[in-house]
Amino acid sequence: MQRALxxxxxxxxxxxxxxxxLVIVGIKTRGVYxxxxxxxxxxxxxxxxxxxxxxxIRLYRDDVHTADYRMQPDVKGSDLPVSITNKHVIxxxxxxxxxxxxxxxxxxxxxxxxPRQISLAVLVDRGHRELPIRPDFVGKxxxxxxHEEINVQVKEIDGQDGISIAQLEA
Amino acid sequence: MKRYLILEDGSVxxxxxxxxxTVTTGEIVFNTGMSGYQETITDQSYNGQIITFTYPLxxxxxxxxxxxESINPTAKGVVVHEAARVTGNxxxxxxxxxxxxxxxxxxxAGIDTRALTKRLREAGTMKASIxxxxxxxxxxxxxxxxxxxxxxAQVATTQAYPAPGTxxxxxxxxxxxxxxxLRELSKRECNVTVVPPTITASEILELNPDGVMxxxxxxxxxxxPGALDMIRGVEGHIPMFGICLGHQLFALANGxxxxxxxxxxRGFNHPVREIATGRIDFTSQNHGYAxxxxxxxxxxxLVTHEEINDHTVEGLRHRLYPAxxxxxxxDAAPGPHDAAHLFDEFMEMMDAFSANKGASHAKTY
Numbered sequence: 001m002q003r004a005l006x007x008x009x010x011x012x013x014x015x016x017x018x019x020x021x022l023v024i025v026g027i028k029t030r031g032v033y034x035x036x037x038x039x040x041x042x043x044x045x046x047x048x049x050x051x052x053x054x055x056x057i058r059l060y061r062d063d064v065h066t067a068d069y070r071m072q073p074d075v076k077g078s079d080l081p082v083s084i085t086n087k088h089v090i091x092x093x094x095x096x097x098x099x100x101x102x103x104x105x106x107x108x109x110x111x112x113x114x115p116r117q118i119s120l121a122v123l124v125d126r127g128h129r130e131l132p133i134r135p136d137f138v139g140k141x142x143x144x145x146x147h148e149e150i151n152v153q154v155k156e157i158d159g160q161d162g163i164s165i166a167q168l169e170a
Numbered sequence: 171m172k173r174y175l176i177l178e179d180g181s182v183x184x185x186x187x188x189x190x191x192t193v194t195t196g197e198i199v200f201n202t203g204m205s206g207y208q209e210t211i212t213d214q215s216y217n218g219q220i221i222t223f224t225y226p227l228x229x230x231x232x233x234x235x236x237x238x239e240s241i242n243p244t245a246k247g248v249v250v251h252e253a254a255r256v257t258g259n260x261x262x263x264x265x266x267x268x269x270x271x272x273x274x275x276x277x278x279a280g281i282d283t284r285a286l287t288k289r290l291r292e293a294g295t296m297k298a299s300i301x302x303x304x305x306x307x308x309x310x311x312x313x314x315x316x317x318x319x320x321x322x323a324q325v326a327t328t329q330a331y332p333a334p335g336t337x338x339x340x341x342x343x344x345x346x347x348x349x350x351x352l353r354e355l356s357k358r359e360c361n362v363t364v365v366p367p368t369i370t371a372s373e374i375l376e377l378n379p380d381g382v383m384x385x386x387x388x389x390x391x392x393x394x395p396g397a398l399d400m401i402r403g404v405e406g407h408i409p410m411f412g413i414c415l416g417h418q419l420f421a422l423a424n425g426x427x428x429x430x431x432x433x434x435x436r437g438f439n440h441p442v443r444e445i446a447t448g449r450i451d452f453t454s455q456n457h458g459y460a461x462x463x464x465x466x467x468x469x470x471x472l473v474t475h476e477e478i479n480d481h482t483v484e485g486l487r488h489r490l491y492p493a494x495x496x497x498x499x500x501d502a503a504p505g506p507h508d509a510a511h512l513f514d515e516f517m518e519m520m521d522a523f524s525a526n527k528g529a530s531h532a533k534t535y
Binding site (some may be wrong): 046 | 444445446447448449472474487488489490491492494511514515518519521522525526
């Protein structure tokens with residue numbers, strides 16, 4: 001997981017000649033911590049403080065749909081430190097599944113301003129997309145079945161870092 | 171048989187000869203590893219060098235079939251405090267003494283390796299010789315010695331050869347490779363083609379591999395100028411991973427400069443910091459040259475790892491291309507396995523590169 005985040009950081013550097021207009025936005029809850037870690041690595045490598053924000057997407061969801069309703073993020077409002085208009089926003093989430101969370105996040109972002117570009121970084125891509133959304137930076141592709149659930153744990157709230165797969169009850 | 175180790179600066183160390191009985195000359199270096207003498211002696215990066223082992227007892231596990239890093243070692247000599255008289259290991263096939271005899275490498279035991287190493291740390295590595303008589307003639311010969319410049323050509327393969335596997339397709343450019351690099355790749359099921367160091371970029375691109383590895387090797391990176399065009403022609407088109415000499419060549423190809431270190435890093439206990447995360451790995455190292463940190467163009471290369479003690483540049487990554495390199499040996503033969511994950515990182519880099527090929531809208535250049 002450390003390694004995946006480090007590699008994502010390198011790829012962000014690789015693909016952006018100018019890092020000064022980056023804004024990293026984590027999707028609550030776990031995405032925020034991952035966003036902070038990516039920003040910390042960029043800071044170490046480039047001596048550059050990239051603004052980090054967090055995003056509440058609950059109000060923007062299109063449904064409480066059946067596929068991943070168990071994983072509804074528990075959120076409490078957005079906090080973006082800078083205006084995102086004309087910035088390159090890198091959206092960070094822990095797991096991409098159907099893509100509906102990301103769609104909601106895009107809506108939420110658009111309400112805050114008009115970014116020049118939005119990229120998506122995820123720690124785990126588990127497949128089963130229902131929308132035409134594709135991450136730009138992927139930590140790990142983990143093919144799953146719909147009867148499984150991916151849990152990402154971060155030290156800050158779960159006490160440890162880890163990724164686990166659990167079987168959902170039929 | 172009484173023999174002498176003589177140094178360019180006039181020092182004489184009397185000792186007891188073992189291994190081959192020939193007279194030898196070379197650059198004397200010291201290795202601080204506590205074990206792994208077989209891997210060290212057979213490592214082609216020690217081409218032309220007389221290796222001093224600082225650990226006081228060498229040879230107690232003999233020589234076995236598993237730990238060769240090359241078939242025909244080209245180190246010039248072995249200096250130890252005490253060579254084990256008895257070999258006690260179930261894998262041992264022969265004693266160190268017999269091995270050195272077979273490979274025509276002279277050894278000398280009974281040397282105060284601590285004093286010798288202190289001397290080398292003060293004065294830097296220098297020319298040295300193992301001789302039968304420490305007379306004026308021997309010193310004249312030593313002073314007249316010119317160290318060779320074509321070391322890579324001496325040890326690298328001249329013909330391409332395959333090391334087949336069922337996974338990713340890797341071209342390994344051999345500058346004097348350690349077998350352990352191939353072992354690490356075969357552990358990851360790679361289909362490897364080892365090619366000579368004279369290969370050109372277009373020849374590599376024709377092979378259309380998933381990744382290119384630049385191996386370790388002996389000597390001064392500036393003695394291998396032909397490789398720089400190859401690196402510049404390949405980087406960006408194919409993910410690239412360089413180790414040791416490969417790292418220095420990668421740096422040179424991207425505008426940085428290298429310099430000869432006073433006494434280098436040779437051993438298995440060199441702490442290296444990964445700058446992005448602050449993580450410390452203990453690494454196996456063997457290099458007498460290093461990349462000059464002041465020469466690095468920050469628009470081209472990113473320093474990813476540094477040595478903690480003297481801040482030597484230990485890892486680089488290209489800013490725009492999927493290419494990285496490390497000065498230390500992640501294949502760790504011998505040495506700690508802390509850094510073996512770099513091979514996995516290389517695999518992941520190739521995955522990410524092929525997944526993103528022409529598909530990403532995130533590229534802004």
